[in-house]
Amino acid sequence: MNYMPGTASLIEDIDKKHLVLLRDGRTLIGFLRSIDQFANLVLHQTVERIHVGKKYGDIPRGIFVVRGENVVLLGEIDLEKESDTPLQQVSIEEILEEQRVEQQTRLEAEKLKVQALKDREKEVQTEEVRGSQS
Amino acid sequence: MEGVGQPAKMKCLEGPHLKQGPAKSCVSLAPEKELVSASQLEEEEENEEGEDDLDPDPDLAPDPEEEEEEEDEKDLGDPAVLSAVHNTQRGGLSSPGIKIPDVLGMSPTSLHFLWQTLDYLSPVLFRPKFPSANSPACHFGHQLLLPDPSLFCSLPTSWPPKFSLPSHLTQLHPQHQRLLQLQQHSRMQSPPAKKPWSQQPDPYANLMTRKEKDWVIKVQMVQLQSENPRLDDYYYQKYYQKLEKKQADDELLGRKNKVESLKLVTPYIQKAEAYESVVRIEGSLGQVAVSTCFSPRRAIDAVPHGTQEQEAGAASSQRLQVLHHIEKMFLQLLEIEEGQKDGPPEPCYSEQQSNQVEKLFLALKTQEQNNLEEAADGFLQVLSVRKGKALVARMLPFLPQNQAVSLLLAITHHLPLLVRRDVTDQALQMLFKPLDRCISHLTFHELLQGLQGLTLLAPGSSERPVTVVLQNQFGISLLYALLSHGEQLVSLDSSLEKSNSDYTTWTDMVVLIAWEIAQMPTASLAEPLTFPSNLLPLFCHHVDKQLVQQLEARMELAWIY
Numbered sequence: 001m002n003y004m005p006g007t008a009s010l011i012e013d014i015d016k017k018h019l020v021l022l023r024d025g026r027t028l029i030g031f032l033r034s035i036d037q038f039a040n041l042v043l044h045q046t047v048e049r050i051h052v053g054k055k056y057g058d059i060p061r062g063i064f065v066v067r068g069e070n071v072v073l074l075g076e077i078d079l080e081k082e083s084d085t086p087l088q089q090v091s092i093e094e095i096l097e098e099q100r101v102e103q104q105t106r107l108e109a110e111k112l113k114v115q116a117l118k119d120r121e122k123e124v125q126t127e128e129v130r131g132s133q134s
Numbered sequence: 135m136e137g138v139g140q141p142a143k144m145k146c147l148e149g150p151h152l153k154q155g156p157a158k159s160c161v162s163l164a165p166e167k168e169l170v171s172a173s174q175l176e177e178e179e180e181n182e183e184g185e186d187d188l189d190p191d192p193d194l195a196p197d198p199e200e201e202e203e204e205e206d207e208k209d210l211g212d213p214a215v216l217s218a219v220h221n222t223q224r225g226g227l228s229s230p231g232i233k234i235p236d237v238l239g240m241s242p243t244s245l246h247f248l249w250q251t252l253d254y255l256s257p258v259l260f261r262p263k264f265p266s267a268n269s270p271a272c273h274f275g276h277q278l279l280l281p282d283p284s285l286f287c288s289l290p291t292s293w294p295p296k297f298s299l300p301s302h303l304t305q306l307h308p309q310h311q312r313l314l315q316l317q318q319h320s321r322m323q324s325p326p327a328k329k330p331w332s333q334q335p336d337p338y339a340n341l342m343t344r345k346e347k348d349w350v351i352k353v354q355m356v357q358l359q360s361e362n363p364r365l366d367d368y369y370y371q372k373y374y375q376k377l378e379k380k381q382a383d384d385e386l387l388g389r390k391n392k393v394e395s396l397k398l399v400t401p402y403i404q405k406a407e408a409y410e411s412v413v414r415i416e417g418s419l420g421q422v423a424v425s426t427c428f429s430p431r432r433a434i435d436a437v438p439h440g441t442q443e444q445e446a447g448a449a450s451s452q453r454l455q456v457l458h459h460i461e462k463m464f465l466q467l468l469e470i471e472e473g474q475k476d477g478p479p480e481p482c483y484s485e486q487q488s489n490q491v492e493k494l495f496l497a498l499k500t501q502e503q504n505n506l507e508e509a510a511d512g513f514l515q516v517l518s519v520r521k522g523k524a525l526v527a528r529m530l531p532f533l534p535q536n537q538a539v540s541l542l543l544a545i546t547h548h549l550p551l552l553v554r555r556d557v558t559d560q561a562l563q564m565l566f567k568p569l570d571r572c573i574s575h576l577t578f579h580e581l582l583q584g585l586q587g588l589t590l591l592a593p594g595s596s597e598r599p600v601t602v603v604l605q606n607q608f609g610i611s612l613l614y615a616l617l618s619h620g621e622q623l624v625s626l627d628s629s630l631e632k633s634n635s636d637y638t639t640w641t642d643m644v645v646l647i648a649w650e651i652a653q654m655p656t657a658s659l660a661e662p663l664t665f666p667s668n669l670l671p672l673f674c675h676h677v678d679k680q681l682v683q684q685l686e687a688r689m690e691l692a693w694i695y
Contacts, residue, residue, distance in 0.1 A: 004351065005396035006370055007358075011347050015339045034342040037353040038430065044338055 010035045013076055018043070020066065020074040027051070028064060029077065039068035050095045052102050055088050057095025358398070370398070456515045459497075460522050466494045467529055474532075491532050498529070499540070513541075514548055518555040523565055530568035538572045539580055545569070546612065547587035550602040553609055562608035566615075566663050573615050578623050582636060585616055585643050600650045604659060611663040617647065618666030625668075644676045652684045659688060 004011075013032050020028045020041065030046030043064040050057050090098075360366040374397055470490050499513060516522035530538055545552065545565070556562045576584070588599050603609030620640060651659070669689070673682050 004355070004398055006374070006398035007354075009351070009354065011351060014342055014347070015336060031336075031338065033338065034346070035350060037350055037357075042341075044341075 010039060010041075013074075017077040017079060017082075018074050019049075019077055021072045022066065023070045023072055028061070028066070029058075030061075030064060032074075036068075039071060041066045041068070041071065041074070050099055051087070052095060052098040054086070055090045055095060055098060057090050057092050059092050456512075456519060456522075459512075460516055460519060460525055463494060463497050463516075463529075464521070464525055466490060466497065467525060470494065470532055471528070487532075491534075494529060495533060495537050498526070499537075510544060510548075513544055514551065517545070517552055520559040520561045523556075523559070523561050527564045527568050530565075530572060535572070535575055539576065542569055542572050542576075543580070543584055543587070546584040546616075549588060549609055549612070550599045553602055553606040556606075556608070562606075563663065566608060566611050569612065570615050570664075573612075573619050576619060578620070578627075578636060578640075581616060581620050581623070582639055582643075585620070586639070588613065589643050589646055598646075598650065600647060601654070604650060604654055607660045607663065610660045613647070614662050614666055614669060615664070617644065617672060618668055620644075621668045621672040641676050644672065648673050648677045648681060648685055651688060652681055654688070656688050665689075 010032070014035065016032060018030065018032045020030070020043065022028065027049045028043060028046050029049055030043030032041060033044045034042035041064070043066065046061045046064045047058045048061050050059070358367075364371055470487060473484075473487050473490070498516065517526060526541065530541065533541070552562065573581075588603055590599070600613070603613055624637075624640070670682070670686060673685050677685075
């Protein structure tokens with residue numbers, strides 16, 4: 001912002017720790033090392049953080065080069081306040097397991113919904129038939 | 135529900151960055167509804183964890199550290215709040231900035247914010263009283279139990295605080311503004327000792343050099359420039375005008391003239407004269423899209439522009455030509471194969487097909503070269519490429535015998551060369567099967583021609599081609615196939631023995647080849663793809679027993695290997 005008042009630029013964010021949310025839903029945390037005019041990012045010492053409920057797990061990923069169009073948002077992480085979180089960190093295996101479980105319950109719920117809707121449909125159809133007949 | 139609504143003065147429990155700030159203060163609680171009832175507070179106190187040794191007794195067993203605060207405590211209306219405050223003070227101050235315990239049922243951040251708000255509402259003098267400098271550090275260190283030390287080994291060097299408040303950029307909520315101000319002040323004034331880890335230089339800093347940063351900014355600026363900013367950037371311009379006006383008014387009213395807000399000034403960069411968004415680089419295939427700030431991703435046209443460069447003599451372009459030629463012939467071959475219904479490929483009987491085949495053969499053989507020598511050379515070049523070999527292999531079954539024979543002869547005559555060129559591909563094997571078929575239809579005379587190419591000494595070389603051939607799998611297979619066929623012809627047709635010249639040539643060649651095989655160390659002898667059964671008898675006819683034995687040993691051994 002020193003450089004370009006009145007605009008938003010990532011120049012000031014270089015070499016700082018950031019949290020980046022990608023369009024595919026992933027959350028990356030890393031030091032922003034380089035940018036370009038398309039907001040392509042180079043993240044250093046990157047960690048992919050998976051959140052499930054109150055737990056989270058970090059998967060170390062190394063260096064990321066992210067194409068700018070895939071970024072939803074990013075924000076600087078205050079290193080002081082970083083560990084100040086009510087969330088609980090768990091191991092990678094555990095969080096992946098939790099994620100899988102969550103995914104499964106979601107799918108099952110989805111299935112039930114679909115089934116319920118189908119049943120409703122059939123009900124309505126039979127009612128219509130009955131209605132037309134009477 | 136005493137807590138709410140009671141205007142009690144509460145000590146501000148700031149993080150370290152606010153420690154020595156001026157007049158940060160405690161406040162009336164009245165307007166804030168976020169406060170929880172006193173009863174809840176007491177509960178929380180009990181639940182409150184202490185990394186530091188907290189005296190759980192809220193009611194102020196006076197600590198040596200906090201003695202001075204006792205007087206202040208009398209000011210506080212609500213003992214519950216007070217005690218919460220007290221505990222937090224012990225806890226919070228010892229862990230500067232990292233952890234503000236979850237007191238009052240609020241998250242730390244909102245708690246902090248609350249204080250700022252209250253601060254805003256009614257400023258009261260704040261008496262900074264903190265534990266000694268030692269404790270924060272050690273608690274601090276303790277608190278910093280980072281899950282992955284490697285991630286946090288270093289702080290970026292751009293730690294030096296930003297002095298510019300983005301005041302003119304957005305209308306911040308006054309509370310927000312105050313928050314930022316306080317943060318800024320604290321950063322400016324916080325002693326370095328408090329944050330030992332922040333001083334470690336970041337080894338990876340400034341990977342992006344100043345030049346690069348300037349470049350990015352320049353690109354971005356160029357995108358912003360316009361002839362008519364009042365139109366293009368209406369809102370910013372209007373906003374800036376309003377801001378300036380406000381500052382001017384403030385100045386008139388007597389308030390200090392703040393630092394002049396910066397205005398975005400886009401550089402006037404001369405627009406480049408008509409740029410080419412698509413560039414063709416000499417010697418490369420296709421086009422390269424040059425991205426500029428006006429067209430970052432320009433689509434490349436699929437239509438070829440310009441003429442194809444003719445670079446006479448350049449090796450690469452020649453290779454390209456050969457490849458191009460192979461592709462064209464392949465298309466023709468595919469058409470022929472398509473025309474041929476299911477079944478093994480054979481010389482076809484329909485006129486159209488035979489025309490196609492003829493065309494293809496001519497394309498291969500002559501390659502539009504007038505010079506016979508160059509044409510042969512062209513054929514060899516085709517065979518030097520893996521795809522060319524595949525082409526010929528697939529084409530052979532379609533050819534009438536005479537044409538196939540001519541190809542075979544060309545191959546045998548240049549076999550050493552082909553073998554040498556096949557070192558990387560090792561793809562000559564695919565030619566064996568169709569050639570074998572062709573060989574089985576050879577006449578004796580043609581056969582002799584084929585073999586002659588192998589046995590004659592090449593000019594300027596002391597080595598017979600046979601030697602090279604024997605060391606290559608394809609070569610030796612071809613040789614054996616030829617010999618076998620010859621033997622078959624001879625054994626079937628006794629009249630051949632009568633034609634002296636041919637027969638003599640034949641026997642001479644057989645002897646020569648046998649001798650060469652015997653000479654070759656067994657290890658170098660390549661393993662043939664097929665081993666015709668009539669070879670040994672053939673050799674028996676023409677060479678002495680000793681040699682035959684040697685041959686037997688070698689050939690069988692080689693075969694076993």
